Amino acid sequence: MEDIVLRKLRQLAGAGHMLPPGSRVLAAVSGGADSMCLLHALLTLRASLDITVAAAHFNHQLRPEAEAEERFVRAWCAEHEVPCHTGRGNVAAQAAAAGTGIEETARQLRYAFLEDAAEQAGADRIATAHHAGDNAETVLLHLIRGSGLRGLGGIPPVRGKVIRPLLTVERREIEAYLARHCIPHVEDASNQDTAYRRNYLRREILPRLEQLNPRLNQRLWESACQFRREDAYLDGAASAILASLTRLPEGALSLPCGAVTALPEVLALRGIQLLAREADPETVLSAAHRQAVLNLCRSQHPSGQVDLPGGLVARRSYDQLELVRTSEPSGTFAPAALALPGVTLCGGWQFTCRQAVCPAGKFNRPRTFYLALPEHPRILLRPRRTGDVITLPGRDRKTVKKLLIDAKIPRRNRDALPVFDCEGVVCALTEFGADQAFLPQPGQLAWLVTANAIS
Incomplete structure (x- = not known):
């Protein structure tokens, strides 16, 4: 009889079309129990599923044990002849520089690394080890916060190239699997700290709920699946609002107020969120914001406006609703040291660096280029300064200011482009x-830099 972990993985992967034959899978491996189970299970099934498997480990540099955990993953992969890609980033420093939370910054850096590692490995799937307990925690945390259907849908099994084939596997099944197969793993002591909401929920609340329903995780998984189906259906129905959409200069959007008010309220509110995403895919409107825009469309007054997150403004102009962006980039950002190698977030940009021939x-392309740097280089990403000069290949030496003007970069964007400073000298822009x-x-070992705008 097939191991229950392997059976559940195979069933979910098949139902979600996660692992079609020929898939090249990169498994995210922290070294903990869940990710070691995932990696071993994928390796066990690779022949029958006709897939190839590699591993990736990101060192967040947050705990003293991080170095030992990286060595553990490297050693296990080497022993089992599994290609292993590693990366690191100073999460605490970048979180402080960007003014973001540790968990948010860690996730951004980790997934940026995984995307880059997948490209290096030629992988078309990134597998993470979220399991049934993780999904239950996510559903309950969203419920506590007052989420709608999208949040109650929990962790999606597939999102882009990211797959989560262990989502129906219980933690106790993972632990039993590791014991049966004598698979070592590391323990993260921070998982015991109930000061974190997720840990408190896992250790204090969920055990009590499981006394009421021993199959709680399974029931929450079934509910989450139903919520995701209903959410997708309602989004499809609400997308009718976009049929009347007109795109205006400078990224503004316009549609008749009647296209909003003609829909039932539940669909109109969803349609307003879809409209905001057309303006900015990262924008998430609160229930209050969506209701305010709907009220604006219903109003008897021919004009008015509602300020929305991300610098968006919803304006009423007679019978038209317009969505425009009024806030411009400030052009100011905190300097940050470039991680060599690693991933760095700075000024709305994500920079990934690794050594390559x-x-x-x-x-030498605008967003992908190679740098020949001195040994132990220290590169600072900073705003431009008066007097900065650069000589691009095959072109005359220019001040950075003149270069940006000649390239017709809007004034509001010029100070938002990080300069690469190598000990006081501009080495890239x-x-x-x-x-x-x-x-x-050509043929020289250098630093390959990839830049991606994230805001």
Whole structure:
């Protein structure tokens, strides 16, 4: 009889079309029990599923044990001949510089690394080890916060190239699997700290709820699946609001107020969220914001406006609703040290750096370029300064200011492009690439830099 973990993984992967034959899977492996179970299970099933498997470990540099955990994952993968990709980032420092929370910053850096590692590995799937208990915690945390259907849908089994094939597996089944197969793992002591809400829920609340229903995790999984189906159906019905959408200059959107008010209220409120996402995919409106926009459309007054998150404004102009962006980038951001290697968040940009051999041909592109740097380089990402100069390949030396003006970069965006400062010298400029003096020769080991705008 097939092991219950393998059976559940195979069933969920099949139902969700997670692992079609020929899939190249990158497993996110922290070294903990869940991720070691995931990696071992995927390796066990790779022949029957016709997939290839590699591992990826990200060192958040948050705990003294982090270095030992990285060594553990490397060693286990080497012993079992599993390709292993590793990366690291100073999460605490970047969170402080960006003014974001530790958990949010850790997640951003980790997933950025996983995307980059998947590209290096040629993987078309990234597998994470979220299990049934994680999903139950997520559903209950969203319920406590007062979420709608989307939050109550819990952790999606598939999101883009990210798959979660253990979502129906219980934690006790994972522990039994590790014991049966003598698979070592590491323990994260911070998981015991009930000062964190998720840990408090896991250790103090869920055991009491399971006394009321021993199959709580399964029931919450079934409910979450139903909520996701209903959420998708309602989004589809609400998308009728977008049929009347007109795109205006500067990214503004317009549609008749009647397109909103003609829908039942539950669909109109959803349609307003869909409209906001058309303006900015990252925008999430609160229930109060959505209701305010609906009230604006219903109003007898021919004008009015509602301020929304992310610098968006909903304006009423007679019978038209317009969504416009009024806030411009401030152009100011805190300098940050470039992680070599690693992932760095700075000024609305994500920079990924790794060592690679410089190829022949055109390799100095605006968002992907190679840098020849001194040994133990210290690169600072900072706003431009008066007097900064750069010489792009095949072009004359210019001040950064003149270069940006000649390239017709809007004034509001010029100070938002991080400068790469190597001990006081500009070695590269975001959106333009490397300075001529820092270009490597083809075949030379150099630093490959990839830049992606995240805001």
